[in-house]
Amino acid sequence: MSQTKMSKNMFEPIELNLAKSEEIAKPSLTFWQDAWRRFKKNKAAVVSLVIIGLLTMMSLIGPHLSGYGYDEQISQHANLPPRISMLENISWLPFDGELEKKNGDVYNAYEQKNVDVYYWFGTDSLGRDLFTRVWKGAQVSLYIALLAALIDMVIGVAYGMISGYFGGKVDNIMQRITEVLISIPNLVVVILMILMLKPGILSITIALTITGWVNMARVVRAQVLKLKNQEYVLAAKTLGASNKKIMVKHLLPNLTGVIIINTMFTIPNAIFFEAFLSFIGLGLQPPLASLGTLIDDGYKVLQLYPYQMLIPAVMISLIMICFNMVADGLRDAFDPKMRD
Amino acid sequence: MEKVLEVKDLHISFHTLAGEVQAIRGVSFALHKGETLAIVGESGSGKSVTSKSIMRLLPQANAIIKKGNILFDGKDLIKLSEKQMQKIRGKDIAMIFQDPMTSLNPTMKVGKQIMEPILKHQKISKAEAKKRAIDLLKMVGITNAEIRFNQYPHQFSGGMRQRVVIAIALACKPKILIADEPTTALDVTIQAQILDLMKELQKKMDTSIIFITHDLGVVANVADRVAVMYAGKIVEIGTVDEVFYNPQHPYTWGLISSMPSLDAEDQELYAIPGTPPDLLHPPKGDAFAPRNQYAMKIDLEQEPPMFKVSETHFAATWLLHPDAPKVEPPEAVKRRQFQFSHEGGRIIG
Amino acid sequence: MVKYIGKRIVYMMITLFLIVTFTFFLMKLIPGTPFTNASKLSETQLAIMKEKYGLNEPVPIQYMNYLLNILKGDLGVSFQFNNVEVTNILMDSLGPSMVLGFQAIVVGTVFGVVLGVISSLRRNTWVDYSATFVAVIGKSIPSFVFAGLLQYFVGLKLGWFPVAFWKGPEYSVLPTIALAMFPLATASRFVRTEMIEVLESDYITLAKAKGASWFEISFKHALRNALIPVATILGPLTVNLMTGSLVVEQIFGIPGIGEQFVKSIMVNDYPVIMGTTILYSVFFVVVILIVDLLYVIIDPRIRLAGGRV
Numbered sequence: 001m002s003q004t005k006m007s008k009n010m011f012e013p014i015e016l017n018l019a020k021s022e023e024i025a026k027p028s029l030t031f032w033q034d035a036w037r038r039f040k041k042n043k044a045a046v047v048s049l050v051i052i053g054l055l056t057m058m059s060l061i062g063p064h065l066s067g068y069g070y071d072e073q074i075s076q077h078a079n080l081p082p083r084i085s086m087l088e089n090i091s092w093l094p095f096d097g098e099l100e101k102k103n104g105d106v107y108n109a110y111e112q113k114n115v116d117v118y119y120w121f122g123t124d125s126l127g128r129d130l131f132t133r134v135w136k137g138a139q140v141s142l143y144i145a146l147l148a149a150l151i152d153m154v155i156g157v158a159y160g161m162i163s164g165y166f167g168g169k170v171d172n173i174m175q176r177i178t179e180v181l182i183s184i185p186n187l188v189v190v191i192l193m194i195l196m197l198k199p200g201i202l203s204i205t206i207a208l209t210i211t212g213w214v215n216m217a218r219v220v221r222a223q224v225l226k227l228k229n230q231e232y233v234l235a236a237k238t239l240g241a242s243n244k245k246i247m248v249k250h251l252l253p254n255l256t257g258v259i260i261i262n263t264m265f266t267i268p269n270a271i272f273f274e275a276f277l278s279f280i281g282l283g284l285q286p287p288l289a290s291l292g293t294l295i296d297d298g299y300k301v302l303q304l305y306p307y308q309m310l311i312p313a314v315m316i317s318l319i320m321i322c323f324n325m326v327a328d329g330l331r332d333a334f335d336p337k338m339r340d
Numbered sequence: 341m342e343k344v345l346e347v348k349d350l351h352i353s354f355h356t357l358a359g360e361v362q363a364i365r366g367v368s369f370a371l372h373k374g375e376t377l378a379i380v381g382e383s384g385s386g387k388s389v390t391s392k393s394i395m396r397l398l399p400q401a402n403a404i405i406k407k408g409n410i411l412f413d414g415k416d417l418i419k420l421s422e423k424q425m426q427k428i429r430g431k432d433i434a435m436i437f438q439d440p441m442t443s444l445n446p447t448m449k450v451g452k453q454i455m456e457p458i459l460k461h462q463k464i465s466k467a468e469a470k471k472r473a474i475d476l477l478k479m480v481g482i483t484n485a486e487i488r489f490n491q492y493p494h495q496f497s498g499g500m501r502q503r504v505v506i507a508i509a510l511a512c513k514p515k516i517l518i519a520d521e522p523t524t525a526l527d528v529t530i531q532a533q534i535l536d537l538m539k540e541l542q543k544k545m546d547t548s549i550i551f552i553t554h555d556l557g558v559v560a561n562v563a564d565r566v567a568v569m570y571a572g573k574i575v576e577i578g579t580v581d582e583v584f585y586n587p588q589h590p591y592t593w594g595l596i597s598s599m600p601s602l603d604a605e606d607q608e609l610y611a612i613p614g615t616p617p618d619l620l621h622p623p624k625g626d627a628f629a630p631r632n633q634y635a636m637k638i639d640l641e642q643e644p645p646m647f648k649v650s651e652t653h654f655a656a657t658w659l660l661h662p663d664a665p666k667v668e669p670p671e672a673v674k675r676r677q678f679q680f681s682h683e684g685g686r687i688i689g
Numbered sequence: 690m691v692k693y694i695g696k697r698i699v700y701m702m703i704t705l706f707l708i709v710t711f712t713f714f715l716m717k718l719i720p721g722t723p724f725t726n727a728s729k730l731s732e733t734q735l736a737i738m739k740e741k742y743g744l745n746e747p748v749p750i751q752y753m754n755y756l757l758n759i760l761k762g763d764l765g766v767s768f769q770f771n772n773v774e775v776t777n778i779l780m781d782s783l784g785p786s787m788v789l790g791f792q793a794i795v796v797g798t799v800f801g802v803v804l805g806v807i808s809s810l811r812r813n814t815w816v817d818y819s820a821t822f823v824a825v826i827g828k829s830i831p832s833f834v835f836a837g838l839l840q841y842f843v844g845l846k847l848g849w850f851p852v853a854f855w856k857g858p859e860y861s862v863l864p865t866i867a868l869a870m871f872p873l874a875t876a877s878r879f880v881r882t883e884m885i886e887v888l889e890s891d892y893i894t895l896a897k898a899k900g901a902s903w904f905e906i907s908f909k910h911a912l913r914n915a916l917i918p919v920a921t922i923l924g925p926l927t928v929n930l931m932t933g934s935l936v937v938e939q940i941f942g943i944p945g946i947g948e949q950f951v952k953s954i955m956v957n958d959y960p961v962i963m964g965t966t967i968l969y970s971v972f973f974v975v976v977i978l979i980v981d982l983l984y985v986i987i988d989p990r991i992r993l994a995g996g997r998v
Binding site: 179180186187188189191192193196268272275276279280281282295299302303306309313316317320321323324325 | 700704708715825826829830833838928935939955
């Protein structure tokens with residue numbers, strides 16, 4: 001400790017502002033701002049969110065960019081590999097319009113077929129532009145997924161809230177029902193529903209939601225059980241709030257965290273299911289394109305024209321990875337206890 | 341009395357996302373053979389960190405011991421390797437924690453958990469170790485020890501679990517026992533039982549105890565000496581009598597005044613205003629100054645050194661400087677000082 | 690405990706009953722008969738066929754007959770393969786699927802656990818980050834995409850493993866890998882989270898205070914506690930395998946139940962469809978029950994309290 005010269009007047013008492021010591025030093029944040037701050041720290045999640053945004057945008061404008069319709073067939077241009085004018089001279093990138101024959105020979109398909117135009121993602125066996133089809137497919141897949149997630153959300157939240165809030169007999173019965181429903185293999189129900197309803201966008205969506213809502217209901221119910229014993233609910237009750245008011249005004253806002261997280265996880269699930277159904281032939285019918293049908297079509301010619309499967313495969317993987325990362329990030333942001 | 345542990349000028353910081361938090365800013369004390377030293381303070385004062393640092397149990401990832409020595413058995417514990425520390429932990433120095441519900445491994449039988457330190461540090465057979473463990477269970481007052489040996493922690497009540505934890509700690513007859521708020525999570529009646537048990541065992545085994553708590557009542561019950569910590573430093577240290585009946589530091593005055601007393605007339609219960617400082621940016625001067633109604637100009641400029649009140653009693657407050665004005669401590673403290681002087685103690689006026 | 694098992698079995702029965710009923714009526718609602726795909730049959734021939742398969746009876750009667758037959762263990766006779774019993778068809782296909790499924794779950798879980806443990810012990814190092822990366826990929830990329838990619842790159846281009854059919858153990862390598870990715874990813878994330886949580890518990894600090902070494906702490910104390918909850922995810926993982934196997938079997942040409950199922954759907958072979966559905970459901974429900982019981986048994990806290998409270 002430095003022994004500086006201490007004058008006598010250093011020992012004079014000072015006036016203290018004790019109130020100042022009770023000041024709150026940091027600005028207070030709302031729940032959402034706090035969660036958003038935490039989310040931002042997760043770089044992977046933020047990047048994923050940006051990518052999702054870009055993909056969504058592209059899925060909307062992509063199909064219009066190339067000038068071809070998604071079902072427009074030009075048979076002379078069938079099975080052309082991807083070629084992008086600015087990248088075609090970079091040999092290690094797959095955008096040079098070259099294909100490899102079974103015996104290993106490489107040839108330029110465009111030259112061989114005498115084609116001048118550039119197909120950025122190539123064409124399929126019917127001569128349809130894959131760039132358009134892939135983005136259209138992304139559009140359809142995203143649409144189905146969002147729709148399914150939305151319906152899941154509405155049914156699931158309502159079911160879970162009612163079951164959790166009212167408890168007792170109502171809860172008991174509702175829970176028994178969900179227990180049985182959960183035991184039924186999702187897949188089986190979905191396939192059977194498709195068989196019954198004939199494949200199409202709406203039927204796929206309905207099939208997905210028939211069993212999908214159960215998960216949301218469970219999660220919501222668990223959260224409601226936790227919340228309804230908190231004192232602000234009791235306080236609201238004593239002040240005379242009706243059940244409906246409590247559920248909507250008090251519980252629902254506190255449920256948004258779980259709801260959003262769960263929805264974020266449902267979306268990749270729905271995309272997967274749709275793609276899966278398409279892959280086994282129960283999905284959308286041609287000429288409609290979804291990522292699943294594109295992968296299915298591409299798979300058939302995997303050996304000869306690998307790009308036809310690889311491009312939609314990459315697309316679907318990207319979408320799913322990003323949604324999963326965002327969902328993970330959201331979960332960490334809303335519930336710090338679950339952090340790494 | 342022989343010194344069994346000596347902590348010298350310990351400085352510990354934590355590296356957090358927000359910056360460096362100086363948790364311990366120059367702590368020194370000694371522990372004598374057979375005595376119980378209590379360390380009291382608010383949450384965040386650094387008492388837990390101090391105790392964990394003696395055992396080198398702080399998370400290696402972000403805790404840095406910046407300065408200081410911890411002398412034990414002729415060695416400086418700060419300088420030992422992890423392997424060397426493992427030989428000391430559980431054998432020469434043992435520790436018990438606050439929450440008995442979470443201190444025991446829920447999927448391991450209790451007996452096995454007691455045998456673990458025995459088998460690790462002593463070369464005896466498993467059968468021998470088992471016998472010792474059962475004896476220990478009996479010693480800490482658990483009935484049906486043979487049956488209990490094979491049970492799981494969730495089959496014990498909170499108080500019994502804490503007894504098991506004590507048994508584990510004393511298994512190898514350690515020289516020092518560090519008890520980090522061992523009774524805070526227990527009911528008051530169980531608390532009394534555990535404290536009695538600890539006192540009884542201490543006498544039997546001649547262990548020195550460092551007892552961390554925020555409860556002054558417990559201090560009065562078990563401790564010989566007490567150190568008061570605030571914002572990472574010891575502000576006052578002395579025998580229990582000295583600190584309770586003749587406290588010199590305004591923070592200690594605040595603590596004593598906030599204890600409800602039976603012989604006070606109906607007065608408002610005193611509470612120290614404000615909150616402890618943010619150790620990310622430790623204040624210049626005396627850390628207690630912003631909450632101290634007796635603060636002086638110098639408190640804002642320089643940290644007070646330890647002033648000697650008696651051979652065993654020290655306090656770090658500028659009020660003890662010869663140039664400082666005489667102040668009147670709060671009512672509750674004055675009453676005690678009165679008692680003290682009439683029982684043969686000396687008061688520094 | 691016994692009460693608990695009893696209750697679960699009752700639920701199982703109810704569920705199966707509902708599934709059978711649901712499937713049956715669904716089948717009836719699907720337009721088309723199995724004969725519409727076959728060559729043009731005359732009216733009388735159609736009538737004879739319908740009679741033979743009992744399709745002329747009123748629906749409720751068909752239903753009762755079906756239920757009775759199931760209880761007898763008779764799942765009917767396939768439409769597409771004349772007079773071959775459904776049960777036989779299923780039995781034949783069961784083998785490859787079981788082997789594949791079993792391999793996938795074991796490989797996935799074991800490697801997943803190992804990865805998760807390593808991740809948790811070397812937190813926030815490059816080991817952890819790469820493991821996380823693998824896990825994200827494994828969780829997100831659909832199994833059929835994996836299957837296709839493996840088939841193309843490893844099977845065709847590199848030629849390391851056969852890409853189709855089921856003629857020996859090496860034929861199962863690629864499909865097992867494709868199916869195991871999801872369980873691996875899920876298990877590793879899960880174990881990592883559990884281990885981290887356990888490692889921060891008080892009893893681990895106490896173990897350290899007893900002088901235990903890093904090795905003893907990680908494996909004697911932490912691992913056991915972290916692994917117990919893994920039983921809870923085995924159920925959903927098995928379900929996921931079922932789904933995945935449908936496509937993977939198709940892609941790799943494996944003569945399993947999944948392939949059979951898809952084929953029968955294509956040709957409207959009701960008995961086989963229903964038989965497979967029932968089989969899947971039974972399997973599913975039983976697995977969940979076993980896994981739940983497993984969890985109760987290995988966690989001493991629950992076991993001694995007499996089952997689910």
